[in-house]
Amino acid sequence: MSDVLKIGVLASGRGSNFQSIIDNIESGHIKALISVLVTDNPGAYVLERCRKHTIESLIMKPADYPDRNSYYAAIADELMKREVGLVVLAGFMRVVGKALIDTFPNKIMNIHPALLPSFPGLHGQKQAVDYGVKLAGCTVHFVDEGVDTGPIIIQAAVPAYHDDTEDSLSDRVLRKEHLIFPYAIRLFSENNIKVEGRKVIINSKREDQSLINPPGTDNQSL
Numbered sequence: 542m543s544d545v546l547k548i549g550v551l552a553s554g555r556g557s558n559f560q561s562i563i564d565n566i567e568s569g570h571i572k573a574l575i576s577v578l579v580t581d582n583p584g585a586y587v588l589e590r591c592r593k594h595t596i597e598s599l600i601m602k603p604a605d606y607p608d609r610n611s612y613y614a615a616i617a618d619e620l621m622k623r624e625v626g627l628v629v630l631a632g633f634m635r636v637v638g639k640a641l642i643d644t645f646p647n648k649i650m651n652i653h654p655a656l657l658p659s660f661p662g663l664h665g666q667k668q669a670v671d672y673g674v675k676l677a678g679c680t681v682h683f684v685d686e687g688v689d690t691g692p693i694i695i696q697a698a699v700p701a702y703h704d705d706t707e708d709s710l711s712d713r714v715l716r717k718e719h720l721i722f723p724y725a726i727r728l729f730s731e732n733n734i735k736v737e738g739r740k741v742i743i744n745s746k747r748e749d750q751s752l753i754n755p756p757g758t759d760n761q762s763l
């Protein structure tokens with residue numbers, strides 16, 4: 542068991558992505574275990590999910606530390622103590638500090654609800670709705686010191702419609718988040734992710750498909 546990947550999760554809210562990771566581990570799709578959940582929010586529903594699945598949780602609030610650096614150093618410390626090999630940001634609503642990034646280089650994954658590099662930061666789905674894009678989606682990427690700027694691991698696209706609201710688009714995107722985040726973690730746990738500069742190299746089959754929205758323009762019947 543000692544070589545099973547140990548995952549540390551950071552989350553701030555309801556934790557539906559956290560749940561999708563738990564489900565994939567419990568069903569055997571991902572060979573890993575979640576060692577600890579760290580939250581900055583004592584009221585987060587993600588804590589309830591920890592109780593249900595007997596996962597250790599730590600509440601660590603930035604206000605309890607003298608500065609940002611010592612906050613992230615303390616989180617890094619807790620993760621190191623538990624021999625975590627991968628850190629997963631599952632709806633962690635803060636820009637992660639250097640102390641944590643330097644401890645886990647290319648070992649911190651984040652899920653972002655937009656097709657990066659479009660719409661980084663908060664409310665990616667609302668930014669997409671307001672902009673009027675026809676394709677939206679989500680991205681799993683490694684975390685560097687920028688805001689949603691690290692090397693991209695996997696993306697999923699969904700159609701966006703003129704009458705979408707932030708909520709309707711968020712629901713459509715979230716369904717894909719629950720697919721690609723566990724998939725990225727599985728690839729990592731199988732040692733199938735290599736990073737060269739900005740490029741993430743993954744051995745996988747290739748499918749030359751396109752998603753066109755509005756549909757109907759990719760055949761001969763124009």
Ligand code: GAR
Nearest residue numbers: 554555556557558631632652653654
């Ligand atoms: C998800 O949509 C995730 O992509 C987003 O927060 C939501 C968390 O939902 N993350 C960010 O916006 C990070 N900048 P969840 O708590 O149900 O997983």
